Amino acid sequence: MNNTASAPRLRLDNVPVADSHIHKKRWTVIRDYMYIAPAVILVAVFFISSILYTLMLSFNNWDGVNKMEFCRIDNYLALFGDSNFMISVGNTLIWVVSSLVISVLLPLLLAIMITKSSFAKLFTNFFYFPTAISATVSGVIMATLLSTYGIPYLLGQLGHPEMVKDWLAVPYVNTFVMILTGIWQGIGLNLVLYVAAFRNVDLSPIEAAMIDGVGPVKLYTKVVLPLIRPTIIVILLMSLVNSFKVFDGIWVMTKGGPYRSSETLALTMYEESFIYNRYGRGAAVAIVLTVVILIVSYFNLRNTFREE
Incomplete structure (x- = not known):
């Protein structure tokens, strides 16, 4: 009788401690990612935007001054x-x-x-x-x-x-x-x-x-x-x-x-x-x-x- 009564009580006592430990560990992981998030976002934004702009520019004729002219794949064919x-x-x-x-x-x-x-x-x-x-x-x-x-x-x-x-x-x-x-x-x-x-x-x-x-x-x-x-x-x-x-x-x-x-x-x-x-x-x-x-x-x- 004593063993069966004590088992649920031990599990109930351990649940809040386990939850607290899980939340603390999760917050630690989130905090670590927050430290590097600004640098990652800046690099990703400028890197991806540069690639997209270069890709777009490769399908246009542009001398740096006048308006761009869409030329499809003519630049690649010319190369x-x-x-x-x-x-x-x-x-x-x-x-x-x-x-x-x-x-x-x-x-x-x-x-x-x-x-x-x-x-x-x-x-x-x-x-x-x-x-x-x-x-x-x-x-x-x-x-x-x-x-x-x-x-x-x-x-x-x-x-x-x-x-x-x-x-x-x-x-x-x-x-x-x-x-x-x-x-x-x-x-x-x-x-x-x-x-x-x-x-x-x-x-x-x-x-x-x-x-x-x-x-x-x-x-x-x-x-x-x-x-x-x-x-x-x-x-x-x-x-x-x-x-x-x-x-x-x-x-x-x-x-x-x-x-x-x-x-x-x-x-x-x-x-x-x-x-x-x-x-x-x-x-x-x-x-x-x-x-x-x-x-x-x-x-x-x-x-x-x-x-x-």
């Missing part, structure tokens, strides 16, 4: 029929492939070599230093070094007069020079991420593989690299997105020349809008570039989360 735009697409693909191969693999090899070195911090700081320099400054430095009064002049004095020319004025040579400049500037950040990943990796699988007699190459390819896969994915996506939207270094070194032969999509977007005052066509380039980046990023992120 894909423009040889300069196709050259820009080709240069962008060269940037993407080169950046992915070199910016991902080179710092990985450097991190493997210096992680266990007693001078690891010195080497990391040495490679990270260019990251502190803006792309504009690095572009000015490289343009000065490759001018006819820089490295080409020194090569001429050493008995190679055929090398005395402005290398940034040679089509496709200038593209690869600018790619190497961008990689030189960004390699330090990727190296720091790799070194941090190697130092935080779980050692037990590595020790087990070494006990089993696994060789160095197989150890890294089969054990170590899968353990730092999230870091590799982050570096891959960063390099991918940055290579698609590269602008300032190219603008400083060649301005897309000579004869628009070194333009990328980001530079074409700028020139169409602010140099030639074809804002509709510039907006169309921006939409094409955004769609490509979103598609590539989506498939990479989807595969990453699916495997995890």
Whole structure:
């Protein structure tokens, strides 16, 4: 009798306490969201409104002064029929492939070599230093070094007069020079991420593989690299997105020349809008570039989360 009488009383006594705890926890969650709500709303409003305005502008002809004229998809058709735009697409693909191969693999090899070195911090700081320099400054430095009064002049004095020319004025040579400049500037950040990943990796699988007699190459390819896969994915996506939207270094070194032969999509977007005052066509380039980046990023992120 006493047990049956006391059981309901215990449940009734616990109900208000449980409700109070649930309400308190719910209010805490709501309060946390309220702190970030203003920033989220501002970003969402300006981001979404900018996308919608750019999309609307891409279907119009506008010089920035006169009234807009609706032209359907003429801007997109004009782009894909423009040889300069196709050259820009080709240069962008060269940037993407080169950046992915070199910016991902080179710092990985450097991190493997210096992680266990007693001078690891010195080497990391040495490679990270260019990251502190803006792309504009690095572009000015490289343009000065490759001018006819820089490295080409020194090569001429050493008995190679055929090398005395402005290398940034040679089509496709200038593209690869600018790619190497961008990689030189960004390699330090990727190296720091790799070194941090190697130092935080779980050692037990590595020790087990070494006990089993696994060789160095197989150890890294089969054990170590899968353990730092999230870091590799982050570096891959960063390099991918940055290579698609590269602008300032190219603008400083060649301005897309000579004869628009070194333009990328980001530079074409700028020139169409602010140099030639074809804002509709510039907006169309921006939409094409955004769609490509979103598609590539989506498939990479989807595969990453699916495997995890």
